[in-house]
Amino acid sequence: MLDSRLRTPATAKVASGNTLILTTAAPRPIGQAEVVSVAAADGRPAIAAVLDALSARDIRSVLIEGGGRVVASFIQAGAVDAIEWFRAPILLGGEGRPCVASLALAKLADAPKFRRLGVEPVGDDLWERYARA
Structure with missing residues (x-):
């Protein structure tokens, strides 16, 4: 923790x-x-x-379960090998908090890349699994 x-x-x-x-x-x-x-x-x-x-x-x-800044820090350090992402069918808009804070990317090609392994419904939500590409 x-x-x-x-x-x-x-x-x-x-x-x-x-x-x-x-x-x-x-x-x-x-x-x-x-x-x-x-x-x-x-x-x-x-x-x-x-x-x-x-x-x-x-x-x-x-398991990294934290705010967007914590998540972004681990991603920037290259320490994230997998993502388990749950999405709900609701929209928060600008009032919501980002799940990943700024990665300070100079260009799109610098973005960390992941490949989707699967998507499964969990009730009304979606559970997406990714691995580092």
Whole structure:
């Protein structure tokens, strides 16, 4: 779990089990979680430092479920091999939040490429699966 300023309360349920919290703040105990301070980039955990901390613990696969900036950071670092995307048949327009923040692409050819592996309905939603091309 990424928590830049280590705001997770010690009583949080996520900290009651086998949880790793990566932060740019000074570590402090939070429940039973392991709290590790990593280098920062723009006030957030640097993705290279996050990947190093995970690798040091022999963690080779993670689920990234976060805001658009977190997702964009991992994509920009080339650390996304697969995408599991759920889409609902609703439109939020400009009031919604982007699922991927700006990738600061100079040209379209620089966009990360993925190939679609499948699409399945899940109720009214669609579940799309992609792999890095």
